[in-house]
Amino acid sequence: MEIITAAEIAAALDRARFEGRALIIVTRLADGAANTQLPRLLVDEDGCIMGGALGSRACEEIAARYARFVAADDRLEITVAGVETIIAALDDADREFHSPDGIDDIAGVRLLFEVSRPPLELIVCGGGHVGRATAIAARMLDFSVTVIDDRAEFVSRERLPDPQIRLLADDFTRALQGLNITPASHVVIVTRGHRHDEICLREVVDKPARYIGMIGSRRRTTTIREHMRREGVAAEHLRRVHAPIGLDIGAQTPEEIALAILAEIVLVRRGGSGRPKSAEGPMARAR
Amino acid sequence: MGMLTQNEVYDEITRAQRDGRKLAVATIITTSGSTPQRTGAKLLVFDDGRMLGTVGGGCVEADVWAEAKTALDEARPRVCRFTLRDAPDAPPDEEGMICGGEMEVLIEVWK
Structure with a gap:
């Protein structure tokens, strides 16, 4: 049996990280001590075998199928399971x-x-009050954060001193074109005006980002959608855009709006309902 | 020290292989009962005894290190079971918790 090398595994991990996709390494365990390197299989998040072998076709088939379920559960990083x-x-x-x-x-x-999951990434277009608050709060959720603004003073270290936050003072289009937007990316569009919002949305709307949200009133965001539809942007791409952005929690201040945006991102990732848990809780029956 | 990522682990293995050196990779694969250890935590043990990463510290880390050294010497991978117990001279835990969990550790040798 061909045993996959560490260098091949390292290369596959690098590739998966670059593509923003999960990679599952399956190892066939031996009871007690064994004489050789243990067999390994590499599986992508869709259950496709990317390399390696487990010494049995049947074993590889069920490993690949099961790996997909393991990858789909965000809480799981490692698990051991018997064939049965x-x-x-x-x-x-x-x-x-x-x-x-x-x-x-x-x-x-x-x-x-x-x-191995790719690190979560948040791209914030606009370094104003909402963008700044969103970037700061997203660090708490372990996102690697990039903030873009074409006004250098809005993406300065004075405003965003956390060295882990990447700051890009550049034209929005150019900055977005320079980023690798993957299924691990989340894009929040909160620039100073709808003209720049539209420029940013046009740049990312057909990218494979996990989440795209754009600020604005219902009327403004409808206008932008109509513009883009007339330009020929596919309806399936427009439908994915969360606009107006955020969960409806009655947010008023920039910090509250940041919370509403991040709550929506968590909801998209984890698949919640967005409703208060108490609505169906035991106390509701006492009302 | 944080947990090693898979990228870091396989980069280390590749580097060691390029330098013609052996290393053992110990991974906590299951835990049961009360353990402070986390599954997925990895400890790398090089043939000169150097370590990288952690399986959660404590007396168990020393046990895992010793087992990894043996695996390196014999050049054989293994799955080992460790029972966590308080050292005999350890003062009683104030919280009244008993550290009596079990864990399984995969130890592999890369050369």
Whole structure:
């Protein structure tokens, strides 16, 4: 069996990080001491095998399918599962799954799944009050943050002293074209006016970002949408844009608006409902 | 010290291999009961005894290090089970917690 090398794994990890995608390394565990390097399989977040081998076609097939479920659960970084457990889980969760031939040969085998996720990235267009508050608050949520503004004084270290926040004082279009926007990217468009908002949106609307949000009233954002539709931007791209931006929590101040924006981003990532948990809680029945 | 990322671990392995050196990678793969250790934590042990990363510190780190040295000498990977226990002379925990968890550690040798 061809054993994947550390250099090949390192290269695959670098590539996945650049593409903003998760990579799952599956290791076939040996009980006690073994004589050789352990077999490994590399699987992308869609369940496609990217390299390596586990010494059994059946083993590789169920490992790849299960890896997709492991990657989809944001809380999971590492998990160990036996072949029997994996097959039972796939039977429940994956309608297209049929237990492959050769399963008997791998009875009792345990597999280790380790997920490498790309770092979450937040790109803030506009260094005004809302952009600044959003950048600062996003650091608390472990985003790597970039703030863009064409007015250098709005992206200065005096305004944003956290050295972890990247500051780009440049034309919006040029700055956005220079960034690698991936499925790990979240773009918040909060410039000083709708003209610049539109310029930024045009630049990112067809990029694979996980989240794109744009500030503005319902009327303004509708106008921008109509502009872009007439220019030929696909409806499926426009539909993804969160505009007006943020969850409706009645936010008024820049800090509150930043909270509403980040709450929406968390909701998109984790799949919440956005409703107060208390609405269906035990206390609601006492009302 | 934070946990090593997979990128950092495989870069270290590649570098060691290029220099013609061996290293062992210990990974906490399961925990049960009360343990301060986190699954996924990795400790790299080089053939000169140097360490990188952490499996959470404490007496268990020394045990894992010793097992990794043995694995390096024998050039054989293994899955080991560790039981966490307080040192006999340790003062009783004020919170009344007993550190009696178990963990499984995968130790692999790269050369």
